[in-house]
Amino acid sequence: MVHVGTQRLACHDWGGDGPPVLLAHATGLHGLVWRPVAERLVDSGRHVWSFDFRGHGDSGRSAEGYAWDRFADDVIGVLAARNTGLLFFRDEMRKACDEVRVWTDDGSEGKKGLATDAIREIQAEGPIAEVIAIGPVPMMKFVSKLTRELGIPTQVSLNPVMVDGTGMCGGCRVTVGGKAKFVCVDGPEFDGHLVDFDELSRRQAIYKEDERHAMERLQKEVR
């Protein structure tokens, strides 16, 4: 049993003396369901633990309850865009996060600055456990660069050109950790510290000229 603040959590040490592995169970279960997996992992040279989440198994109960809308009580959402006209999902983000901070490049809404400024501000208030960045490639690139320097694990959601969406055409190929991945079947979430963003930017621009011609044709047609 370990004590975390006012809570006590039941921990199960499955033994072993290799690299550590911590197993977390699904909602409604408990840490002992991992027995068959834990035993195999120990046999393969890992030191394995599992635990019972609050309100599960032998762990204590949370005095605050377990409502779904409280699960994100420690999530700070950052909405960042070039200007106020390009910001969206304000209400959705407020429902999903404990707190939402707005930043715009030109200061037309919220604070003036970039997503990276927001991360620096939040990190100065206390350690960030993880960053999940979703948006334009340049933003995800510079967020990942910053969080690598700060040592914060970071997930990015990639948005390359996609054609068939089934892993057959190769259109969405990206390089992650030196290996080729297809975003449509292997992602779209990847470790931001391993993504080759420069290659992704180049591949995203492959059809720029065709897109410009198509837009000009469209504008002529609707005139």
Ligand code: FES
């Ligand atoms: S969109 Fe074709 S392989 Fe992913």
